[in-house]
Amino acid sequence: MKFVAFERKQQGTGASRRLRFAGKVPGIVYGAGEPALVELDHNALYHAMKKEAFHSSILDMEVDGKTTQVLLRDFQMHPYKQQVLHVDFQRVDATTRITKKVPLHFVGEAESPAVKTDKGTVNHVLTQLEITCLAQQLPEFIEVDLSNLTMGHSIHVNDLKLADHIKVVTHGKPNPVVATPVPPVVEEIVVAAAPAADDKKKKKK
Numbered sequence: 001m002k003f004v005a006f007e008r009k010q011q012g013t014g015a016s017r018r019l020r021f022a023g024k025v026p027g028i029v030y031g032a033g034e035p036a037l038v039e040l041d042h043n044a045l046y047h048a049m050k051k052e053a054f055h056s057s058i059l060d061m062e063v064d065g066k067t068t069q070v071l072l073r074d075f076q077m078h079p080y081k082q083q084v085l086h087v088d089f090q091r092v093d094a095t096t097r098i099t100k101k102v103p104l105h106f107v108g109e110a111e112s113p114a115v116k117t118d119k120g121t122v123n124h125v126l127t128q129l130e131i132t133c134l135a136q137q138l139p140e141f142i143e144v145d146l147s148n149l150t151m152g153h154s155i156h157v158n159d160l161k162l163a164d165h166i167k168v169v170t171h172g173k174p175n176p177v178v179a180t181p182v183p184p185v186v187e188e189i190v191v192a193a194a195p196a197a198d199d200k201k202k203k204k205k
Contacts, residue, residue: 001053002060002067003044005029008037020085027087029061029070032096038063038089046084049075056102057140058092071098071135092135099169101128102139106179108147114181118151121184125177129157130169137165144178154180 008019008026016026025045029036038061048054054072061070070089078085092098104127114120129142142160149155156175157168170176 001048001051001057002062003040003048004062005038005040007063008039011037016086020083025084025087027089029068029089029091032091032093036063040087042084045087046082049084052103053140056100056138058135058138059089061089069093069135071100071138094134094136096135097132098135098138099130099132100138101130103128103141104144104178105141106144106146108145109149112146112149112181114149114151118181119184120151120181122146122149123180123182125179129160129178130171131162132167132169133165137163139163139166146179149179149181151181151183154178 005027011026019026019039020042023042024039025042027038027040029038049072058069058071060067062068069092071092072087073090074088075084076086077083090098104124106122106124109115109122112122115122131139131142142162144155144160146155155178157170157178158175160168160178162168
């Protein structure tokens with residue numbers, strides 16, 4: 001994905017407030033050199049941030065006619081308005097090694113025996129995975145195949161088919177669960193017992 005940014009010459013709370021009032025978003029680009037202050041058009045940035053790839057892939061940022069490869073590292077939203085207040089980008093090159101969370105895309109769920117045969121559902125325990133790799137090798141997403149999932153068995157991180165250059169960060173957990181099948185809920189209908197004959201006679205008296 002490619003986007004355009006502009007050099008920002010003023011900094012500080014007052015300058016940032018004026019930028020936001022003018023429909024701009026202040027930002028910073030760091031890594032591989034001196035930090036650079038930038039500003040971006042708010043509406044263009046806001047719509048770009050709705051796309052998953054903007055958060056999980058290398059971006060081409062054009063500033064003054066020069067293109068730099070960056071990653072979105074952080075952003076700040078207004079507490080209740082649909083407004084981006086600030087963005088942080090990181091420069092990357094062929095040697096940059098990064099740790100970043102990548103979204104999981106689940107496929108084959110409807111065809112799995114757990115769903116198709118046993119009428120269960122699948123609980124997506126994880127929706128993203130933190131990985132370490134070279135920035136140039138960062139996948140946009142990781143696919144999780146559920147087509148062979150059966151009731152009573154879960155898919156773990158070690159079951160995922162990952163490229164050799166990708167290392168998963170599990171924060172001490174040896175083999176976290178990614179997805180697990182859940183049996184269908186059986187509703188029990190309780191029928192109240194009819195009153196005994198003796199009870200009927202007592203009520204008539």
